[in-house]
Amino acid sequence: MVVDHEKSRPISGLKIGIPRAMYHYFHPGLWQEFFHRLDAEAVYSPPTSRKTVELASLISEAEHCLPVKLLDAHVAALAGKVDAVFVPRYLSTLPGHVACAKLGALTDCARVQLRGITPVLTVTVDVDHQPLAETLGDFGRALGGGKKKVHAAVRAALQAWHGASIHPPRLGSTAGFPRILLVAHPYILNDDYFIAPIVSKLEELRIEARRLIFPDKDIAASFIKWDSCNKMYHAVCSLKPSEVAGVIQIISFNCGCDSMTVEFFRAAVKEKSIPYMQIMIDEHTSPGAMETRLEAFVDSMRF
Numbered sequence: 001m002v003v004d005h006e007k008s009r010p011i012s013g014l015k016i017g018i019p020r021a022m023y024h025y026f027h028p029g030l031w032q033e034f035f036h037r038l039d040a041e042a043v044y045s046p047p048t049s050r051k052t053v054e055l056a057s058l059i060s061e062a063e064h065c066l067p068v069k070l071l072d073a074h075v076a077a078l079a080g081k082v083d084a085v086f087v088p089r090y091l092s093t094l095p096g097h098v099a100c101a102k103l104g105a106l107t108d109c110a111r112v113q114l115r116g117i118t119p120v121l122t123v124t125v126d127v128d129h130q131p132l133a134e135t136l137g138d139f140g141r142a143l144g145g146g147k148k149k150v151h152a153a154v155r156a157a158l159q160a161w162h163g164a165s166i167h168p169p170r171l172g173s174t175a176g177f178p179r180i181l182l183v184a185h186p187y188i189l190n191d192d193y194f195i196a197p198i199v200s201k202l203e204e205l206r207i208e209a210r211r212l213i214f215p216d217k218d219i220a221a222s223f224i225k226w227d228s229c230n231k232m233y234h235a236v237c238s239l240k241p242s243e244v245a246g247v248i249q250i251i252s253f254n255c256g257c258d259s260m261t262v263e264f265f266r267a268a269v270k271e272k273s274i275p276y277m278q279i280m281i282d283e284h285t286s287p288g289a290m291e292t293r294l295e296a297f298v299d300s301m302r303f
């Protein structure tokens with residue numbers, strides 16, 4: 001069993017804080033629905049803003065990638081405001097694959113950050129060893145749920161996640177214009193703080209921006225063993241040149257996985273003769289510089 005929860009008392013009636021970062025974007029809607037079905041109240045941290053980014057730079061380790069820094073800031077936003085902050089330990093989200101090693105340590109970092117302020121509630125998600133539904137079942141029972149209630153909570157949580165994952169990937173209102181696919185880890189791609197300025201600039205340039213959909217079934221085995229990298233790579237390898245006019249990959253400064261794999265993405269897209277550009281983001285990314293790069297990319301794509 002891979003349940004590892006700090007607070008094994010029933011969570012019914014408690015307020016559980018969910019940082020709006022990282023695993024929230026891996027499994028959108030899932031944890032909120034799960035806690036709700038166990039009669040707890042899920043409370044999200046506010047959406048990422050300039051203030052979140054500034055706080056992240058102040059309180060987080062300078063060597064972290066931006067998404068990990070942001071998690072620290074989202075955890076801080078919930079400190080003292082809820083009965084427990086939920087920080088799961090993600091070891092794998094795909095059979096045969098592992099998560100980025102940084103995700104495995106986030107629970108311990110949160111415990112240190114919140115020591116003496118707010119307890120951390122956690123569970124280990126290791127899909128390579130245990131299907132997610134079973135992990136949820138174990139977790140629900142450990143949190144005091146009866147058999148029937150937990151069964152219903154697991155079903156509803158998985159449904160909420162699958163429902164959230166099929167949101168239309170098209171962003172903005174530029175249907176019919178040349179299309180650019182935005183590729184990134186889910187916690188970058190689905191955080192509007194990063195994506196909205198890119199989308200609005202592309203719209204201004206009369207480009208339709210599409211967000212990559214993360215496939216969750218039938219993932220081709222590849223030499224990339226990091227789960228979200230392989231999902232991204234698999235989706236990029238199955239692209240058809242008739243579907244997109246360009247690909248923009250958004251990567252975080254100090255991302256170990258991307259630094260190892262990004263050239264494979266570039267090669268896979270180039271093989272299809274699709275224009276490709278990388279944008280690296282960190283807490284100092286300037287909107288002006290980003291806009292100039294987008295303009296240059298769209299110009300070269302049209303040319």
Ligand code: SF4
Nearest residue numbers: 065100252255256257
């Ligand atoms: S995959 Fe990269 S961006 Fe994501 S947590 Fe790991 S180092 Fe950070």
